[in-house]
Amino acid sequence: MGYSVPLLNLSSTSPMAATLFPNPNPNSYSSSLLRFSPPSHPSSLPFSKFSSLFISRSKRRRSTIPVAASLSAVESHANSGTRGEKKLLLEVKDLTAVIAESKREILKGVNLTVYEGEVHAVMGKNGSGKSTFAKVLVGHPDYEVTGGSMVFKGENLLDMEPEDRSLSGLFMSFQSPVEIPGVSNIDFLNMAYNARRKKLGLPELGPIEFYAYIFPKLDLVNMKTDFLNRNVNEGFSGGERKRNEILQLAVLGADLSILDEIDSGLDVDALCDVAKAVNGLLTPKNSVLMITHYLRLLEFIKPSYIHVMEDGKIVKTGDITIAKILEKEGYKAISTA
Numbered sequence: 001m002g003y004s005v006p007l008l009n010l011s012s013t014s015p016m017a018a019t020l021f022p023n024p025n026p027n028s029y030s031s032s033l034l035r036f037s038p039p040s041h042p043s044s045l046p047f048s049k050f051s052s053l054f055i056s057r058s059k060r061r062r063s064t065i066p067v068a069a070s071l072s073a074v075e076s077h078a079n080s081g082t083r084g085e086k087k088l089l090l091e092v093k094d095l096t097a098v099i100a101e102s103k104r105e106i107l108k109g110v111n112l113t114v115y116e117g118e119v120h121a122v123m124g125k126n127g128s129g130k131s132t133f134a135k136v137l138v139g140h141p142d143y144e145v146t147g148g149s150m151v152f153k154g155e156n157l158l159d160m161e162p163e164d165r166s167l168s169g170l171f172m173s174f175q176s177p178v179e180i181p182g183v184s185n186i187d188f189l190n191m192a193y194n195a196r197r198k199k200l201g202l203p204e205l206g207p208i209e210f211y212a213y214i215f216p217k218l219d220l221v222n223m224k225t226d227f228l229n230r231n232v233n234e235g236f237s238g239g240e241r242k243r244n245e246i247l248q249l250a251v252l253g254a255d256l257s258i259l260d261e262i263d264s265g266l267d268v269d270a271l272c273d274v275a276k277a278v279n280g281l282l283t284p285k286n287s288v289l290m291i292t293h294y295l296r297l298l299e300f301i302k303p304s305y306i307h308v309m310e311d312g313k314i315v316k317t318g319d320i321t322i323a324k325i326l327e328k329e330g331y332k333a334i335s336t337a
C-alpha cells in the first residue's frame, strides 16, 4: 500500500511518464528513502548521503546473475584501490542488462569507475542507453541485469533493493520528475527526511524544526517559499521541477548523485541556479554522475571525466575536449560504429 514511484515512469519517454502507481490513499505512502550523514546539529546538516528515490518495495530488483558470481565480483572490486588519496565509490564492470519485459539487451558491457570527489558526465546519442544505465544503477524494476557487476562503497548493488541502494547514498534525479497530488512539497520532504532519521535512530524533526532546516536551502536553488506548500511538482514548470529535484538533493544529500539531464528545459538563469546548487553540494567526499547532451552544463559543473556511450557501452572517456568536439562536429567525429 502506498505511493510507489516506479523509476521508469519518471522518464520523459512517454506522455504517461509522470504517473505514479495508483494509490487510493495519498495519506499513506511507503517511501524508499535514502540516507544522509548523521548531522551534528539538525539545523546545520552537511548531508552527504541521502537520495530521493521512492520506489515500490513490491517491485523487486531483478538480476539473473548467480549469487556466487556476484560475490566474486565484490571481492575483485575490493582490490581496486584508490585514485591518489581518493576512495573508490562506484565500480561498474562489464555490465549488461535487458529490458525485463522484452529481454531486449540495452546495456552491452558498461565499465565505469567513480572515485570520491569526482564529477563524471555521460554523453551519447539518443537511445544509446544512458538513462537505462542510470536506472539500472538505482535498481529500476523494468530492467534485468544479465551480467557484470556494480559495486558501490564496497557493496554489491545487485544484492540490494532499490531503497537500500538509496540508503547507502545513491540519489537519482529524473528527466521528468513526478507529481504527487495531494501531498505538499514540505510534507513530502519532511517525511522523507524523517524516515531517514528514524532509520538512523535519530529523533524526527517536527514541522517547525524542519522548516528552519529547509529554509536556507531554498536560497540555494533560488526557490520561493510558496513552493513548499504546493503539491509535489503539481503545476510546476519544467524548470521548477528541476530546481525541486535539486532541493531534494540538498535536503537529503548523497554520496553519488545521478543527475539525468538536469539541464533539459532550463532557461539560462535556471541552468545557472541549478548548476550553482549542484556545485554548492559537492564536497571532496561525494560525487556526481550526470547525463547531458550539452556542453553548456559542463561549463557550469566541471566534469573530471566525460564518457561517451554508444549502443550500450562506454566507448570513449576523456576530458572536456570531448564535449567540445561533439558540440562542433557531432557524434560522427567520435563514433566507433
Ligand SMILES: Nc1ncnc2c1ncn2[C@@H]1O[C@H](COP(=O)(O)OP(=O)(O)OP(=O)(O)O)[C@@H](O)[C@H]1O
Pocket: 008, 099, 106, 124, 125, 126, 127, 128, 129, 130, 131, 132, 133, 142
Ligand atoms: N522500459 C523500456 N521499455 C522499452 N524500451 C526501453 C525501455 N527502457 C529503455 N528502452 C529503450 O532502450 C533504448 C535506450 O534508452 P535510454 O532511455 O537508455 O536512452 P538514452 O541514451 O538515455 O536516450 P536519450 O538521450 O534520448 O534520453 C531506447 O531504444 C529505448 O527505447
